[in-house]
Amino acid sequence: MSFEKEELEFLKKYDKNAFERCSMTADILIVSISNEESDNYRKNEKKRMSILLVKRTDFPYKGKWCLPGGFLDVTKETLEECAKRVLKAETNLQDIFLEQLYTFDGVNRDPRMRVISTAFVALVDKALLKEKVENASWFDIMEWKETKNKFELLLQNNSETILLDFDKKLKNSTSSNYEYISTNKNNLAFDHDIVIAQGLTRLRGKVSYTDIVFNMMPKYFTLKELQQVYEIILNKKLLDPAFRRIIANKVIKTKKMKTGEGHRPSYLFQYRGNE
Amino acid sequence: MSFEKEELEFLKKYDKNAFERCSMTADILIVSISNEESDNYRKNEKKRMSILLVKRTDFPYKGKWCLPGGFLDVTKETLEECAKRVLKAETNLQDIFLEQLYTFDGVNRDPRMRVISTAFVALVDKALLKEKVENASWFDIMEWKETKNKFELLLQNNSETILLDFDKKLKNSTSSNYEYISTNKNNLAFDHDIVIAQGLTRLRGKVSYTDIVFNMMPKYFTLKELQQVYEIILNKKLLDPAFRRIIANKVIKTKKMKTGEGHRPSYLFQYRGNE
DNA sequence: TGAATAGTGTCTGTGAGACAATATTAT
């Protein structure tokens, strides 16, 4: 019997259910930037990070907020394709920055059965979003307090406030990987609070050594707007001259200007992209 | 009917098989450092990175080398626990640095059925490894050539040489995430060639801003040995004074020395750890 | 005109890169 034939034979007899199988989902942390109107016509708008949550309409966790997500179609989809499908359904957006974050696999994270979830981070420019989606809502990150052992997030939409509160623990002293342990105050569905903590942490970590911020920017922006986005994500003030030096070769100055702001207008820039 | 009761009812009726389920595995890229004897008694040993591969004894890919891995026991294990179990079986080591790398989920990556694999990276000190494991072998990385669009690895054990050759493509111009497309020259089982490329790239990336290197070091080491490990992983020469400045507060100088080398002996250091 | 932001000039200190000089061992 030839080797190939032998292998075919093997595959034909193979029992898929020799090991119990499990369900998979793709969940997405969709992050964007929102603008808060200022009281003073002269002052610039205040920016915040915001994330998209959807309200569960079914058990389990009926009525709780959670990340957009969906079951993987095992017969034909990759996880990323699954995530894109969900993204399209929730935001009607395609061709968006999407990156695999982590696979969450606690044995009892879903009361129905063993469900393993691969989480993604998506970054979008909110300006591209038109329609309001049923059961979905943007929550602004009003507060992000972090210490050596604590992680606290305050989320807020028009009518609700959600506090996420974690204990942080280093997984290994040689690495900077943290484990987030949610306190009982948290009340998002599943372990999505942890996905959020981990996703935002990843975002903060990558901002300094990549250009991912530009995925959240409109085509034209002022340098101050860009700086503000960096400041929110990094959670620290940056000095104007230093920021401009660093960012200079990543952007292109246009002849357009942002005017009518009650103060000196500023030039609009766009992302230069690679080479 | 109360809310809780309603939910219990729901869970009881829930059909796990409403969506087709899939199998999961944990695969591990185990990385270590090997020493190559020098011809000249005065000269220091040459170091290389090496990874552990096992030879498949069954279909599919019978006879091919692949990463150690195993099916997830869906009823009780997490993926990390599964990886630890495999690690114990392959190396008889516990309490080793282990970090989730990425989840690989190509629809046809396994000819038997849909199998999704979460890959881990493990770093070990080869000195701790005693027993030789059946069907397993360390492959040294003899060459790692990388350009903008290419990625090439040359693996070698006592008797075999394996070339891995990829095209590199940026997934997104704003991030530094690459997709690796294996050319037909590659012949490891499954998509494990890509796991290796991605894992080693992650390792290189994290070396500069973490202390993970120390997971591959023995308890006592000279600064030159440590420097060599950094040099191999980063693939560039470092200047002695600069390296010593950077590393100074991460290590503790002991009174022990490494002697008998045909040249000036050097102090042995150990990892300082956190705080 | 004044409030507010836009944008630039320049000094300083830190730290990496580079090279040189000195120290110490086994054969």
Place this chain on the structure above:
DNA sequence: ATAATATTGTCTCACAGACACTATTCA
């Protein structure tokens, strides 16, 4: 003595941090 590595000293240059100064708009 010599080959080889270990270890340290120090100069320079780039660049981030800090602060000050000038420019420009709109009510």
